[in-house]
Amino acid sequence: MMKRTPLLLVLALSFSLLAACGSDPAPSGSAAKTAPVYQPSATATAERASLPRVYEAVGTVKAQTDTRVEAQVTGRVAQVLVRPGDKVKAGDKLLVLDSRASQTRLERSRQAARTTSSLTAQAEDFLNAAKADFDKSESTYRRMKQLNEQKVITEEELEKAESAYLQAKARLGQAREGLAAAKARQAEASKVVQEAEIGLGYTTIIAQADGEVARRLAEPGDLAFPGKELLSLQTGATLRLEAMVRESLIGRVRIGETLGVDISALGSSEPITGTVDEIEPLADPVTRSFLVKVRLPERPGLYPGMFGRLLIPLGEREGVLVPVAALNRVGQLVTVMVKTEGGWEPVFVRTGDVHGDRIEILSGLSGGETLGLGGTEGR
Numbered sequence: 001m002m003k004r005t006p007l008l009l010v011l012a013l014s015f016s017l018l019a020a021c022g023s024d025p026a027p028s029g030s031a032a033k034t035a036p037v038y039q040p041s042a043t044a045t046a047e048r049a050s051l052p053r054v055y056e057a058v059g060t061v062k063a064q065t066d067t068r069v070e071a072q073v074t075g076r077v078a079q080v081l082v083r084p085g086d087k088v089k090a091g092d093k094l095l096v097l098d099s100r101a102s103q104t105r106l107e108r109s110r111q112a113a114r115t116t117s118s119l120t121a122q123a124e125d126f127l128n129a130a131k132a133d134f135d136k137s138e139s140t141y142r143r144m145k146q147l148n149e150q151k152v153i154t155e156e157e158l159e160k161a162e163s164a165y166l167q168a169k170a171r172l173g174q175a176r177e178g179l180a181a182a183k184a185r186q187a188e189a190s191k192v193v194q195e196a197e198i199g200l201g202y203t204t205i206i207a208q209a210d211g212e213v214a215r216r217l218a219e220p221g222d223l224a225f226p227g228k229e230l231l232s233l234q235t236g237a238t239l240r241l242e243a244m245v246r247e248s249l250i251g252r253v254r255i256g257e258t259l260g261v262d263i264s265a266l267g268s269s270e271p272i273t274g275t276v277d278e279i280e281p282l283a284d285p286v287t288r289s290f291l292v293k294v295r296l297p298e299r300p301g302l303y304p305g306m307f308g309r310l311l312i313p314l315g316e317r318e319g320v321l322v323p324v325a326a327l328n329r330v331g332q333l334v335t336v337m338v339k340t341e342g343g344w345e346p347v348f349v350r351t352g353d354v355h356g357d358r359i360e361i362l363s364g365l366s367g368g369e370t371l372g373l374g375g376t377e378g379r
Helices: 004-022 100-149 155-201
Strands: 037-039 042-045 047-063 066-070 075-080 093-097 204-206 211-216 229-234 239-246 258-262 272-279 289-295 307-323 328-330 333-340 343-348 350-355 358-363 370-373 376-378
Touching: 037 343, 093 229, 100 155, 239 272, 239 307, 307 370
Parallel strands: none
Antiparallel strands: 037 376, 042 370, 047 239, 047 307, 066 229, 075 093, 093 204, 211 229, 239 289, 258 272, 258 307, 272 289, 307 358, 328 333, 333 343, 333 370, 350 358
């Protein structure tokens, strides 16, 4: 017994030291600090509301008229006077082709026209002379015929007068035919001159309407010929969204109807309003959808080629709306402060579309909750 007593004392002392080391120090005289308490600057209520149910038909913004600029004659491109993005007016020069060959053809045709004009003048002089000779021969023949009836001249003299009359008549006919042929050649030569002038004019390509250069497909030195696209112009005064609408919904779209259009690149929370201009009556046999063209209003930053959605209303549905100011974003997570019996607590939510200054909550709230707006954490 005497030997076991020191061992028990050592064990008791060890447990006392371990207990002393593991215990927390006693609080000082100041009160213990409490957790931060959220204090909102204002409150709002998550409301259940009727929201429009829409179908989004994806599409592309396009110019109302996309014009292909092509050459009407073959030639080398000498100058390209515009670049993509340039605004042009009707009559502005766009491209200039090498016109030396066309100029040569025009000079040749004009020379030929001058030659035919000279020949026509000669034919007219010949006709005038033939007509004068005919008039003289005709008068002599009539007089000789009267004299022959009076037995003043012989039959031989009458035959000579008649022969001269007939020869003059034949020459007059030939002169008239020659003048007609000369005039026909002159008219043909004039047409050739006009064609050469038109061909020379085609070497300068001008804009046929106001618009904007979309693409430039030719550079100086390139060979231009009919059928080859050189430039692309957007000449429509407005832009349109061309979207494919599935066959089950095409009955909900009418020409002249106004529909919402969402162009995400514009950065606006509200869709713009467009007017249905065209509905192609033939469905795509692969996608079973119809092409709908919606005229868009002018907007800064709206350009052809942008992605857009045509919003087709399908009715209404119930949803939960909260003020946008109630959202707290941390990375990709969104929370709202909800008032509970124990105080304010953060609740994770999933958001949907924005409706003015409110946003739809897809999950996390059921409606009727009191939400905190702004505010700070108090003590």
